[in-house]
Amino acid sequence: MAITSANQLELLQTAEAVAREKMIDPALVIEAMEESLARAAKSRYGAEMDIRVAIDRKTGRATFTRVRTVVEDDELENYQAEFTVDQARQYMDDPKVGDTFVEEVPPVEMGRIAAQSAKQVILQKVREAERDRQYEEFKDRAGTIINGQVKREEYGNVIVDVGTGEAILRRNEKIGREAYRPNDRIRCYIKDVRREARGPQIFLSRTAPEFMAELFKMEVPEIYDGIIEIKAVARDPGSRAKIAVISYDGSIDPVGACVGMRGSRVQAVVNELQGEKIDIIPWNEDQPTFLVNALQPAEVSKVVLDEEAGKIEVVVPDEQLSLAIGRRGQNVRLASQLTGLDIDIMTEAEESERRQAEFAERTKLFMDTLDLDEFFAQLLVSEGFANLEEVAYVELDELLVIDGVDAATAEELQARARDYLEAQNAKALENARALGVEDSLIAFEGLTPQMIEALAEDGVKSLEDFATCADWELAGGWTTVDGERTKDDGSLEKFGITLEQAQDMVMTARILLGWVDPADLVTEEEADEDDATEEAEA
Missing domain, CATH: 3.30.1480.10 (NusA, N-terminal domain)
Structure with missing residues (x-):
């Protein structure tokens, strides 16, 4: 034509x-x-x-x-x-x-x-x-809730009509064993919107923690208005969840506002989530206090926080252990997700047994190295001395406060401790030299002979080797893979080296070798300070 x-x-x-x-x-x-x-x-x-x-x-x-x-x-x-x-x-x-x-x-x-x-x-x-x-319409709606209509189900995945296109709710994003029939109404969280060759792909979720947060925002006006903020959410979809909230208005109880009159607000969320039980917890900046709240309904006797390792030890009464752990570890797992910490729960009896073991170990250390009788070694441990370095280099007055210790005895204790440490240092240096450690590393300020020996055993034998190390290779650290935290052992971790100290030592080595100009470091620090000042003013 x-x-x-x-x-x-x-x-x-x-x-x-x-x-x-x-x-x-x-x-x-x-x-x-x-x-x-x-x-x-x-x-x-x-x-x-x-x-x-x-x-x-x-x-x-x-x-x-x-x-x-x-x-x-x-x-x-x-x-x-x-x-x-x-x-x-x-x-x-x-x-x-x-x-x-x-x-x-x-x-x-x-x-x-x-x-x-x-x-x-x-x-x-x-x-x-x-x-x-479609992509332009939905790309800015990621992170919000959408209502749709079920069109069909394919291999467990639900295809949802969202008005001007189709979205997919994968089977691993459904709560429990949810089943839907065509034309059923469904409410989901838009988790991601991607531009692909076959068209924009809209991925939905009903198991995401953000879905619960958005539902509370819809049900609780104070959250929508910003008076109450949801600080953290942890979910075991379809079973149980914990949500941490804080109020910026002293006259409003954040937990009560989220629960609502006779539980009306939280019940609306529970109904949408197929009966998922929800613990609403007041958020607190103090991590141990927050953790005590997060482990509700269990009672906590004591909390010991290791900030560097991101780990926390919780001591509970013997009869509260099963409640703190929860069925199949659910309660402690959710509390760990909520706080972002690894939680080690033990009973008061287990904690007492561990303290006794530590007491006995330190007592034996002082008996073997300082040639003391058991009673005297126990006195040192009871006064808080944990290692030989503390005995050798502490102020003399701190030893004199121990019952039965006079000036002559205190000086003798310190002399024995120093002699033993010097002998150990000499032995460690001898072993390090035998392993091929260079003088450049031995002369580096801040490394003890035992540290140099540990580095040599890990293949770090020169100042150049040391300067190429990452901070976590020295101090250790934690890596999160698929939600699981795994421990990375550091060459100097057993000596109590922190990540910040490791960074400083490595940078000092690089400066000594001429790899880094100290003037550049000063410029970067000034730039960081300026950025921090601008953020504070904003």
Whole structure:
């Protein structure tokens, strides 16, 4: 068929109809038509020709043009779409490289195959425009709740109609053994929106902790208004959850506001989550206090926090142990997720037994190294001395407060401790030299002979080796993989080296080797201070 005056207006009418149906810009449909007509024309005039089509937005008239570009003589490759300066002089005045010559060509007769190809181009362009519109619509809605209608279920995954597109609720994002039938209404959390080759993919979730937080925001006006803030959420989907809240208004109880009159607010969330039991906990900046709250309903006797390791020890009465751990470890697991800490729960009896073991171990250390009787060694431990270094280098007055210790005895104790430590240091240095440690590392300030020996056993034998170490390789640390925290052992961890100390030591080594200019470090510190000041002022 030819594009004649009889059907010119039909192009515009078709474009308008398709645009309305697909809710896209009519100009995109017309551009698709132009491209499809140009493709059909190329099949008639030749694929190497640069044929372009322009449809008048008012009259619908389609204009077919052939475009040729002026190129250098040695760059001429496509004789149908390019020509040299000399060739162009036949058609143009004073042609230059890069100029284009446009001439109108007769409209083409579209056969059945060309018409089908044109239709495919238009459909493809319309689909792409539809996908772009869907992506633009949903990309900013990630992190919100959406209501949809179940269309079908495929291999356990639920396909949800969300109005202008489809979204997917994967089976691992469903609560428990939820089952849905076509046309069921469903409420989900938009977890992610991705632009993919097959179109925008909208991923939904009903198990995400954020889903519960958004539900509370819908049910509790104080959260929506910012008076109450949800600080943390931990869930065992379909079974139990813990949510930590804080109020910025002293007259409003955050827990009571979330529970609502006769539990109406929290019950609305529970019903949406298939009966999931929810513990609402007051948030506290003090981590031990927060943890005590998080382990409710169990009672806690004592909390010991190791901030560096991100680990916390909790002591509970013997009869409270099962309640603190919960069925299948659920209570302590949720409390750990809520606080971001590894929690080690023990009974008062177990804690007492451990303290006794530590007391006996330290007593034996002092007996063996200082040649003391058991009673005297126990006196040292009772006064808080944990190692030989504390005995050797503590102020003499701190030893004199021990019953039965006079100045002569205190001096003798310190002399024995120092002699033993010096002997150990000499032995450690001897072992380190035997392992091939260089003098540059031995002379490095801040490393004890025992530390140098430990480094040598791990293959660090020179100052260059030490300068290439990462801080966690020296001080140890923790790595979280798939939600599980694993311990990374450090070469100097047993000596109590912190990450900050390890960073300082490694940086000092790099400065000594000339790898780092101290002036650059000062500039970076000043920049960090300026950034911190700007943030505080903001």
